[in-house]
Amino acid sequence: MTEAVLETRGLVRRFGALTATDGVSITLRPGEIHAVIGPNGAGKSTLIAQICGTLAPDAGSVWLAGCDVTAQTAPARARAGLARTFQVSRLALEDSVLENVLLGAVGAAGAARHPFRPVLRNRALRARAEAALVRVGLEAQAASRAADLSHGQRRLLEVAVALTLSPRAFVMDEPMAGLGTEGSAMLTGLLDGLRAEAPILLVEHDMDAVFALADRISVLVYGKVIASGTVAEIRADRAVGEAYLGDAS
């Protein structure tokens, strides 16, 4: 089997008496979109935080491109090519669209402590940022303030910021949240094409997007993966239907 780009092995995280992730083992293979779905409180955000390095697991490990990164900080994992987009946008809204992407490029170059101004004149970083904007279709908005973008465009901008890392893998936390039909369609199209560049671990409540995009789906309930399979397999799984999908199945 092809080696996983990203893998969790037996991740456990407890909050007092509650076990938020209870031995979660999942893989993300080259070229795929692997969706993680589950009801509220299932442990999806806890899982993402452990994968990205903002929350330490009580047990288990995280592997990126064959390396155990469990002890690495979140910035170190980002520099190693783990690109995360957030449930709550972390864009600098008063800065321009290009400046936001440049900030990402600066972080990717490991130059976060350098003064920002000279970065604007750094041709290599600027080229990387502009290429990312073209990739998400926001090149015409480069000089606009991020605050003036629509909600959907901000999500595209977040993907552009993530792209400057030249990521090995994307981890996306509910990218469709709050988007209307048009925004969802735009982002779905973008993610569909992105998987060829780097596989995507997609935590998403929007089942239309999940069913349209996912090569595999894992279903998390009370911190455990209760099923994992293709869209057809998950739709046909009675236990999943009862635990989660309801009418969506």
Ligand SMILES: Nc1ncnc2c1ncn2[C@@H]1O[C@H](COP(=O)(O)OP(=O)(O)OP(=O)(O)O)[C@@H](O)[C@H]1O
């Ligand atoms: N810092 C924390 N302290 C205590 N309990 C927490 C903490 N973070 C999460 N939990 C609990 O762990 C469980 C899993 O939460 P988590 O946010 O990971 O679920 P989720 O699947 O992401 O939910 P949602 O879909 O609503 O975002 C929940 O019962 C939650 O209340």
